[in-house]
Amino acid sequence: MSELSRIPIGRFSIITQLTPKALRLYDKKGLLVPEEKDTLTGYRYYTMPQLETGIKIKLLTWLGFSLEEIGDLLEASESENKTVLDNLFNERLEETEKEIERLTQVRKILRNKEESLKLFYLRTTQPSIKEVPDIRVISLRQIAPIQQIGPMIGKIMQEIYRPENQRNMVSITGPIMFLHHGEEFTPENADFEVAVPITGRVTLEAKDLQVRTIPKSKVASTTYRGPYPEIGQGYVRVHEFVIENNYEISGPLTELYLNSPQEVPPEQLLTEIQLPIIQEDTY
Incomplete structure (x- = not known):
């Protein structure tokens, strides 16, 4: 050279x-x-x-x-x-559009910071204790990126609405459930389960689906209103309630989706958060 x-x-x-x-x-x-x-x-x-x-x-x-x-x-x-x-450019464009959507929501919150701070607790109902009965569900559990929840719900719904299951009067009896089985939050490699409450005589074609009964439990519950990415507000409040009342968490964190993002805007989404609990020993 x-x-x-x-x-x-x-x-x-x-x-x-x-x-x-x-x-x-x-x-x-x-x-x-x-x-x-x-x-x-x-x-x-x-x-x-x-x-x-x-x-x-x-x-x-x-x-x-x-x-x-x-x-x-x-x-x-x-x-x-x-x-x-x-x-590669299309993948980056899709990621960018998702980030723009997130940042648009961030800007909206920051521009209305006083109202947003007021809503921190107003978005969640007062936590309470409730008894949840046995729930028969079709479920799918995977270790996968958390974004797979949508396709997993779709797979269960496809099974429910197969002609054979419809002839057997299979129907949905409650909101879609998300159960987090992992010990920590790992969004790219999460251990979670999607479950749909059902009734009727079910036959399954997909080998990774199962029909099971989620056992009855006592839970601390709150209902959160707002976009899914901000649901941490609800978890903070219900965890505070659990600690203040000397309970221990005894099972997977559970979310129940009470309405659909296809039907209402993000700020009107309703999610019930349930933490299975037992009374902590106090000596």
Whole structure:
């Protein structure tokens, strides 16, 4: 490499507006490997063609792509693989639109902070103790991303409305239930169950579904009104109630969806939160 074509890392950093720290990371990840490294000093030198790659990485990082995705995009660009490029850009667009929706809701709350703070407790009913009887359900339990709840509900509904089950008078007797069996919140790898209360003689085609009875229990209950992503407000209030009244949680956290996002706007969604409890020993 001639002296004129060698671009030191400092100058390369200024031109591409990528920090030396970022350039060293991209070197380590194989995204942008310097054309030459000084064996004595370890100093990195780049070439003119690598400037374009650096600018592309800068743009793709700003667009929110991960380093792994950027590597795939650069490789697809080099090989002119339009399918990979389209798929990755479409996935990023979908993620961006979801984030815009979330941020729009955040902005709405922040602009009305006084009202939002007042609603922190007004969105939930006063927690109470209730006895829940045995509930016969069709259920599906998986370890999966929490976003799979929609397809899981759809699979159960498809089974309920199969012609054979309809001839056997299978019908829904209560709200859709979500049971969280995990010991911690891991949205990408959650252990949870979706259940739909039913009556009638059920035959199942899908091997991962089951008919079971959720045993009766005593629960601390509250009803939350509002968008699902903000349901933590309800959990805070019912947990405070459990602690203040010397109860222990004895089973999976359960949500009952009392209406549907297909029928009402997010601010009118109603979710009952149930925490199975036992009385804590006090000595």
